[in-house]
Each structure stands twice: as structure tokens, then as C-alpha cells.
Amino acid sequence: xxxxxxxxxxxxxxxxxxxxxxxxxxxxxxxxxxxxxxxxxxxxxxxxxxxxxxxxxxxxxxxxxxxxxxxxxxxxxxxxxxxxxxxxxxxxxxxxxxxxxxxxxxxxxxxx
Amino acid sequence: xxxxxxxxxxxxxxxxxxxxxxxxxxxxxxxxxxxxxxxxxxxxxxxxxxxxxxxxxxxxxxxxxxxxxxxxxxxxxxxxxxxxxxxxxxxxxxxxxxxxxxxxxxxxxxxxxx
Numbered sequence: 680x681x682x683x684x685x686x687x688x689x690x691x692x693x694x695x696x697x698x699x700x701x702x703x704x705x706x707x708x709x710x711x712x713x714x715x716x717x718x719x720x721x722x723x724x725x726x727x728x729x730x731x732x733x734x735x736x737x738x739x740x741x742x743x744x745x746x747x748x749x750x751x752x753x754x755x756x757x758x759x760x761x762x763x764x765x766x767x768x769x770x771x772x773x774x775x776x777x778x779x780x781x782x783x784x785x786x787x788x789x790x791x
Numbered sequence: 792x793x794x795x796x797x798x799x800x801x802x803x804x805x806x807x808x809x810x811x812x813x814x815x816x817x818x819x820x821x822x823x824x825x826x827x828x829x830x831x832x833x834x835x836x837x838x839x840x841x842x843x844x845x846x847x848x849x850x851x852x853x854x855x856x857x858x859x860x861x862x863x864x865x866x867x868x869x870x871x872x873x874x875x876x877x878x879x880x881x882x883x884x885x886x887x888x889x890x891x892x893x894x895x896x897x898x899x900x901x902x903x904x905x
Binding site for chain 2: 713715720721722723724725728768776777778779780781782783784
């Protein structure tokens with residue numbers, strides 16, 4: 680079945696450092712790919728998405744590129760802020776389906 | 792535009808009881824999905840409703856059920872509660888169709904079973 684694998688956290692960075700959170704997936708065809716973020720005590724917020732190969736999703740300084748050849752959708756940000764501290768989830772939606780399959784989540788902690 | 796509203800935010804129930812959680816989607820959204828979030832299992836899909844019909848169902852026992860009303864509001868019910876049902880239950884709404892739209896999630900209902 681479909682699956683998503685994320686790097687385990689926590690990822691601990693200093694403010695203004697470069698962020699990469701790795702995400703790889705297993706699915707047939709060309710699924711849609713998403714990054715969601717969850718702040719403490721809250722639900723999930725859609726951060727960015729990509730629906731076809733080589734698409735780049737971007738939002739609030741975060742970027743991720745849909746790489747079909749490596750089945751990856753790594754999340755990057757050039758300069759993190761303390762306010763980016765949260766749990767980040769990579770997810771996919773299989774072709775023709777609307778349900779989401781999530782990775783385990785990666786906690787990001789940014790210190791001043 | 793109001794977001795996805797889940798009520799109540801917190802619940803404490805006793806083993807063996809049943810519970811009903813409510814979700815009001817974003818106006819115009821016809822698809823509502825439910826997810827269970829636990830530290831051990833992460834986010835797991837429960838079921839999805841579209842235009843009052845269950846369109847997909849995850850791998851959960853029959854104690855978990857749901858429904859959707861004509862105004863797209865949805866409820867999920869868990870009967871004969873077990874300690875392992877303690878979790879954050881998240882509702883998400885979407886315009887419908889495929890997942891290309893992305894889902895908007897509510898803040899969740901935190902259920903504690905004692």
C-alpha cells in the first residue's frame with residue numbers, strides 16, 4: 680500500500696539556519712504530495728502542495744519539489760525562525776482518491 | 792470565512808461509554824474526513840463522507856462510525872470506548888473530488904478515556 684517516510688526528529692536548529700526535512704513516498708502513479716504543519720495544541724495547517732512531477736510548492740519561505748525519479752518531496756527553508764517550531768507532516772493523496780496518507784511527523788525546534 | 796469547527800474541544804469519558812464528536816466544515820465544502828492522531832500510531836484515516844455518503848473507510852473496528860448531514864456537517868461516534876481510543880480526533884474538509892485541493896483541518900477534539 681501507499682506509505683510516506685519522514686526523517687525522525689527532533690530537528691534542532693538555531694535561528695536563521697537552513698532547514699531540510701526529508702520525505703520519501705511509495706505509491707503507484709503520480710500521487711499529490713503535501714506538507715502540513717501542526718503547532719502545539721492545534722490542528723494541521725496545509726503548508727504547501729504539489730500535484731505533478733517537477734512541481735514546486737512554496738509558502739511562507741518553505742519550498743518542496745516533487746521528484747518522481749527519487750520519489751521524494753523534501754521540505755526546505757533558507758532561514759528558520761523561532762516561530763517555525765512545530766511538527767511537520769509529509770502526506771500523499773493517491774491518484775483518484777481523496778484520503779491522505781501521512782508520515783510520522785518531524786518535530787522542529789528553533790532556538791534564538 | 793469560518794474555518795472547520797470541531798466540538799467539543801476536550802472530552803473525558805469512561806471505558807464502555809459511547810461518545811459523539813461533531814464537525815462543521817467550511818461553507819461550500821462537501822467532503823469531510825476524520826483522522827485519529829496518537830503518539831504511537833500517528834495520523835490514521837478513519838472515514839470520509841461526500842454528499843452524505845461514506846466514500847472511503849479506514850481500517851478501524853465497527854465501533855467507529857460516522858455520518859454526514861445534508862448541510863455537510865458530520866458526526867463521528869465511538870461506542871464501547873476503550874482506553875486505546877484516547878486520541879486527538881481531527882476533522883478535515885475539502886471542496887470534494889480528489890485530494891488535489893488539499894484539506895483544511897479543524898483544531899480537533901481531544902478524547903481521554905479513563
